[in-house]
Amino acid sequence: MKRTANFGDNRPIYLQISGWICEKILRGEWVADQRIPSLRELGVLLEVNPNTVVRTCEYLLSQGVIYNRRGLGYFVSADAGERIRTEARRVFYEQDLANLALRMRSLGITVDEVARHLRAIGADGDGPVSADE
Numbered sequence: 001m002k003r004t005a006n007f008g009d010n011r012p013i014y015l016q017i018s019g020w021i022c023e024k025i026l027r028g029e030w031v032a033d034q035r036i037p038s039l040r041e042l043g044v045l046l047e048v049n050p051n052t053v054v055r056t057c058e059y060l061l062s063q064g065v066i067y068n069r070r071g072l073g074y075f076v077s078a079d080a081g082e083r084i085r086t087e088a089r090r091v092f093y094e095q096d097l098a099n100l101a102l103r104m105r106s107l108g109i110t111v112d113e114v115a116r117h118l119r120a121i122g123a124d125g126d127g128p129v130s131a132d133e
Contacts, residue, residue: 022065033075042056
């Protein structure tokens with residue numbers, strides 16, 4: 001079976017799998033109270049050690065993204081999307097935006113320039129952002 005996720009960055013694989021699962025939830029591919037694939041199914045699908053999948057699910061369980069029904073498997077939590085968005089926003093503001101500010105400073109780019117470019121690509125809140133526009 002072909003791997004559906006690419007594990008190439010420096011983060012631990014269980015966190016990369018967690019991110020892959022969270023993206024599926026955010027895109028609406030997996031919805032609240034839907035059973036996610038079993039540990040075995042995920043291991044085969046992603047071509048990873050079953051222990052890595054267990055660690056992934058334990059992590060997502062601790063984050064409130066999924067819940068366990070004994071004997072039935074893991075399911076998407078009712079508020080999983082909001083939990084994922086809240087954490088992603090925190091990371092964006094604390095890490096991504098800070099890195100962007102450093103990069104802007106080193107390139108001599110002003111906030112006004114960035115705002116103008118964001119508006120040009122549709123990032124002004126009126127629709128999805130696309131780099132292809």
